[in-house]
Amino acid sequence: MTKLRSVGRTSSSSSEDLRARVHFCAETGQIWLHEHRMLLVHAEAQAALRKELIDTLGMDRARGLLTRMGYASGVRDAELARTRAEDSSDLDAFMTGPQLHTLEGIVRATPVKVELNRHTGQFYAEILWEHSWEGQWHRHHYGIHSEPVCWTQIGYACGYTSAFMGRTILYKEVECTGMGHNNCRIIGKPAEEWDDAALQMRYFNSESIADQLIDLQTQVVQLRSSIGDRDQLPEDVTGASPGFRAAYALLKQAAGSHISVLLRGETGVGKEVFARSLHEMSSRSGKSFVAVNCAAIPHELVESELFGVEKGAFTGALVSRPGRFERADGGTLFLDEIGDLPASAQAKLLRVLQEGEIERLGDQKTRKINVRLVAATNANLQQLVKEGRFRSDLYYRLNAYQIVIPPLRERKQDIPLLSKHFLAKHSAIHGKKLRGFTDKAKRALLGYPWPGNIRELQNAVERGVILAPSGTRIEVGHLFMSCNDDQPHEFGLDPTGGLDINCWETGKDLREAVFNGSLTLDQVEAMLLETAVDKARGNLSSAARMLGLTRPQIAYRLKRLHEGKEGADDFGPASLDPTQAGAA
Structure with missing residues (x-):
């Protein structure tokens, strides 16, 4: 059945769930959104780069390049939306995109109307954009433009929704601050429902100069094959270090x-x-x-x-x-x-x-x-x-x-090549179609010492192929049985959007309470579980992510907590019922 409703501001619990996926590592200088590495870039510097692209390549080619860049970003964020779709409706899962676009500081995205059915492929959306950095800076550099100019953002919307729906969805910017409007407004629907779809689709295709370079590359490879490339490695021998x-x-x-x-x-x-x-x-x-x-x-x-x-x-x-x-x-x-x-x-x-x-x-x-x-x-x-x-x-x-x-720890340069080779090999063996590794998984692969060398790496990748759902990327948890204690400490965003960098210091009173006997570990666990489930409004998967657990792990702990309360209290049921929480 097609879902249709007007959508207002996103719920606080949903926004908090996404903020919980953002982590900052003070030791390595890395920022993570779930398992994808992110960058915090000055908007003015990004705008200067955008201007240089336009001045160098021309308006049309720069538009294509920026649109494709946004498209790639949207496809990545759709992977996170798919993980949330397991525990929520299609419409709520789709809202991950507008929320992320807002969280990432690109634009404040407010869906006005969304109509979708992933089963039939039906889709229609109207979304309001406020505070668009791209529209504002284009207007700053070039003045009022005759056409919409939020190219990266349009590319993001198209990439995100196409990946989410499993079919090509095109958006058009019907209002734009770069054209003098107060805000931007976009409308999205399947490509075949637009009369000028072919005109819009050309911005998602690689430039002809890139095609020419690829053709030249192919010719070089064929030439090398014809004369016998003695440096080419056999299929099972991979390395560049x-x-x-x-x-x-x-x-x-x-x-x-x-x-x-x-x-x-x-x-x-x-x-x-x-x-x-x-x-x-x-x-x-x-x-x-x-x-x-x-x-x-x-x-x-x-x-x-x-x-x-x-x-x-x-x-x-x-x-x-x-x-x-x-x-x-x-x-x-x-x-x-x-x-x-x-x-x-x-x-x-x-x-x-x-x-x-x-x-x-x-x-x-x-x-x-x-x-x-x-x-x-x-x-x-x-x-x-x-x-x-x-x-x-x-x-x-x-x-x-x-x-x-040499051992693999001395061949760091070869780890990405070997991982890619084993991924292709075992994906074919197990009949899986995977998109590669998340950024955090790549970091873990490079940071692990691999005492078992290539054999251990191959086993880890095969395990990841087996555990990762088809169509997704292999995550850290798919590769390793437990987290690596040597990984740098990361801190995330608190409910107000600030960095909880002092979280260790603020937990001092709690630690003292445990050490002096005022609280037990079981009581601390119960408080954390109940608070997480309450903040997630009963959604166990969301609560589990806040605590760094899996859904089965939190369900087991809640069940144990529930049974313990029933045993201690004969006047009524425990205050928290995991079966009810899971159904909420």
């Missing part, structure tokens, strides 16, 4: 030879991926690549697994079978965690490297093999040699060509 590039350059140089390679690096840095890349780049790529984790094989079975076994060699050897060396004949054998090889296997491995032949366990016959050996370890083999746990002659044989793969 100096440390990674240096290691990969060594790998490429080894590809043309048959020398044994020793890969060193912490667990999870991608040693097997490097080994596979070496195999694919070499002349052996048409033969087998066999990987063995030496640490996963019991010591008594290592020799039979590597070199093969003849029937009857030991109890249980019922048939003859080749070992991993024979299976890799002509190709590449990758021995991971080679430092865990037992002494007897080390001696036989040295002979294989020196003579190029093996003997199966229980057999006297030697077999010639042609295998390229790639070994890997996260241990210090030189130290193991000093301790007598690894043969020195084997170490020097393996160490002829060593490549050290």
Whole structure:
């Protein structure tokens, strides 16, 4: 059913809920709206930039650029509106846009009439804009204009509503302060309902000069492909940091030879991926690549697994079978965690490297093999040699060509590339369409030390892909099980719009009350829960956001509080019923 009503000023609880999403970090100088990074920019400086764009590009091209900039901002804010739509009506969720436009200081947006139905796609809106910075500054620089000039704001309205409705919605400015009106007024409806939609849509298309640059880029890529771009990385090897590039350059140089390679690096840095890349780049790529984790094989079975076994060699050897060396004949054998090889296997491995032949366990016959050996370890083999746990002659044989793969914490520049790669990979595997990572999630990815290296990063991104709703962005909570205690302290806006930077100091009395026994932690929790639900007018999701909880978490705490009150008070029900609060 189509929803139709005249809309007045936004409710205080709804505005407070949005203000609770704004946080300032004094340590890092970052401002956050939910999980998107924001900027607090001087309006005069923004106006000066706008004027320079107009003077440089001309009125028409500047209008297109500014409209597209506003459109991108509106699409981002629509993501926040979608999270609120889960707990409110479509109309109330839509109001997030006008409220954010006001909160962000762009313009005071007051919907006069809104008619929408997301199911059928029907939409009509009339919105009053007051104190438009764009209209005021355009008039200041150029005087009264013959056409509407609030281009960034129109772009925002179109981007926000189109993303919210899932179809193209166009707005027109029918009154504008830049034209001499007291306020601005806009009307929005589906693009096909406007007679001149094509004329308006051209401002959302990239300029022809950008298209030409893209065409030239495409031609360069095709040219490089035709002559063979030797610097192009395989699909599963991603990185741009100096440390990674240096290691990969060594790998490429080894590809043309048959020398044994020793890969060193912490667990999870991608040693097997490097080994596979070496195999694919070499002349052996048409033969087998066999990987063995030496640490996963019991010591008594290592020799039979590597070199093969003849029937009857030991109890249980019922048939003859080749070992991993024979299976890799002509190709590449990758021995991971080679430092865990037992002494007897080390001696036989040295002979294989020196003579190029093996003997199966229980057999006297030697077999010639042609295998390229790639070994890997996260241990210090030189130290193991000093301790007598690894043969020195084997170490020097393996160490002829060593490549050290740096840990992810030393490859910060590669984290965005790897995250994007894993996002695309696991989105395809799980059938998800995601828009990327929120700004706060990107900061968390860069700030986390990644002790498990690339393997841990891949697992975190896959978890984010699974938890993030389709069509949204991956948030911090989707990536990590708990918040990082090392994150800088942030403070938000109080109900009057001021910064609650002194919130720690103002909580001193409360802390003292807990320490001296006047209040218990349960009583403090009860006060916080009841206050949050009251400020949110019974909306549990909104109350949960105020407290930094999820809806199930606050519902559980309210239920526990409710049961505790019933047990303590036999005269009537508890004052707060979570089931009623959830229905409010």
